[in-house]
Amino acid sequence: MNDFIAARSQMAISLGFHIIYSCIGMVMPVFMAVSHYKWIKTGNPVYKNITQAWSKGVAIFFATGAVSGTILSFELGLLWPKFMEHAGPIFGMPFSLEGVAFFIEAIALGFFLYGWNKFNKWFHWCTGIIVGVSGIASGILVVSANSWMNNPSGFDFVNGQYLNIDPIKAMFNGSWFSEALHMTIAAFSATGFAVAGIHALMIYRKRNIVFHTQAFKIAIIFGAVAAIIQPFSGDLSAKNAVKRQPAKLAAMEAYFHTQPYSPIVIGGIPDTASKKVKYGIEIPGLLSFLVNDNFKQEVNGLDKIPTKNQPPIAITHLAFDLMISIGSVMMLVGILYFVALWKKRSWLSKKWFLNLFILSTPFGFIAVEAGWTVTEVGRQPWIIQGIMRTSEAVTPMPGIHYTFYLFTAIYFTLSIAVIFLLSRQIKMVPELYDRKT
């Protein structure tokens, strides 16, 4: 493995790991705040138990999220020093604010986790809310930094120099809104479905039904709402990509030849040599329609982009299709839940219905990983779209494949440890929380 590929893979694995923890870190505090609120309002101990059980999980995730985030903030420099030298002053604004947001989050979490029976209950509740709000704020900020890499602005690039830097303008670049919106919704739908799935499994196994039913309900309501609005925000992201990153869009759709009635290709294996997609299903005109709101007007294809500026097409296309298919399934499941809630209450305790949610547990996170693959791989070969190539940014230090193996092993171990700890938490639910419920 050469050093460049190793560096990219190390970055990818670090981020792919961190993003799971950060999604949970953004969303779980919101769930906790809801059940905490219900407890304060109703006095029903089930809600207190749910809050406390979740908060232990969150503490585990938070610690893992915090250390993997610390790793990332160094890795940006360790792996991409040339990138940070130039980009740091431009896109650093969201990172500085993000640092502030993390700090507040860590402080509020200290109050929340250790403050049971110690503070005024509304003060205690508010600290939980602050954890959630600052978590979401940091998510939005870091994604705004990433959107700058897709859509660099806030400076003039003259003869290889970065002049007239305006960090505020860089932060509010044209892509930040659609990306931040899509990411935040994704965090809610992925975490909502994952949490709901685990509780559904417990209901299915008839363990602590009262506890798990209430927990399931809180999680799935957020997850379902998010899953239903997700495709609309995805459409916004795609329209944005057309405008600012035509190469990415064309790769996402594996759309080789510019033509009127531009088609969408579902699935299939793009072959760059023959510029064809094998085994895909083609729907003519749909791409034109999604991009331009009419079926005829042509969309620019890969043939308009020099080969050396094209991203890896197969990965981008398949990742995109994976995200879309999962997104559509999640949307349907979400709609089904509301149908059950409003019209068919009897479904709620049916086996097939629970099975549906158990099956959907990992979907959201798979889509999150696929979506990031689209964003990141689709941006290649650029690290800053149109300005700096990823290969120009990489560290001169040789031997990166060793650190890549090392980090892969670490993340692998950490993931196993977290799964192990969570399963022990769940196993202990009857003992810790059953007596009162």
Add this chain to the structure above:
Amino acid sequence: MLYIVIAFLFFSILLYFLLGGADFGAGIIELFTSADNKSRTRKTMYQAMGPIWEANHMWLIIAVVIMFVGFPLIYGAMCTYLHIPLLIMLLGITARGTAFSFRNYDAIKGETTQNFYNHIFVYSSFVTPLFLGIIAGSVVSRQIDIHATTFLSAYIFNWLNWFSVTVGLFTVALSGYLAAVYLIGEADDDNDARRFIRKAWQMNIAAVIFGGFVFFVADLENIQLVHWIFGNPVSLIAVIAASISLALLWLMIYNGKRKIIRIFAAFQVTMVLLSVGYTHFPNLVMVKGGQNLSLLAHHAPETTINDLGLALIIGSFLILPSLFYLYYSFQKKEEII
């Protein structure tokens, strides 16, 4: 604004040394505590640290962000040439942070698993400040060689040298000392307090010995340490003030003052950092062959520094009061309404 940003940078590095250092120190103390007393030490430590440890480590993030936004060239150089020690420090931070919270949040407190977490926790508590010190030692002592032609001289010997390693050991001892002094004030009973006093004493001696070694090795390697510290009035006064406060601290310990002493310990570490920081200011990284990377010369453009400074000022209005309230609330034996 540049000076404000630099002040924030030094402030966060200092606080990371003090607070994060004390956290690491607690692990170091645990490492050097006899098996019988380990669990009591752990209990005190957990009561004292549980709520605040996440926040303590945020200072590192703040320092890193200030570096890459405000001083990207210096950050790039450090990341390139000190890649390996930074990496090891990161591994230490990761292992330690996760082991600390896993051992508390493991729902089933089995003996083997707890032992496993404990081992990871104490060893990584040792390794992390060691490498923090090694990094600090390398940047101030002209070990980084940007014209190096071989892998070893470019990426290894700039940190794996006697001077940097002794500075690392000195940092370990200082961390342990900070933690012991802090824990004296958190102890549940006299027995525990006496044990922590003994630990503080041992760590203090270790720090003095390693401090002596640092001077000795500096002399061997032709590093002008003596000149840096005794060659200008500010550094000289800082060192003298630290020594006086050390004497005062021991006087107070033996007079039963257990809380106020932590201020003295923090003061000493601050003075040590001040004396080194002052001689080198504004240079942060000193490169072999006389080149310096200066905070005043190698910073980001004006607009970035202004915005960064503003963000930090606004941030500190939010952070400092709440952080203070956090420490206040979880102080031992203080009743909260």
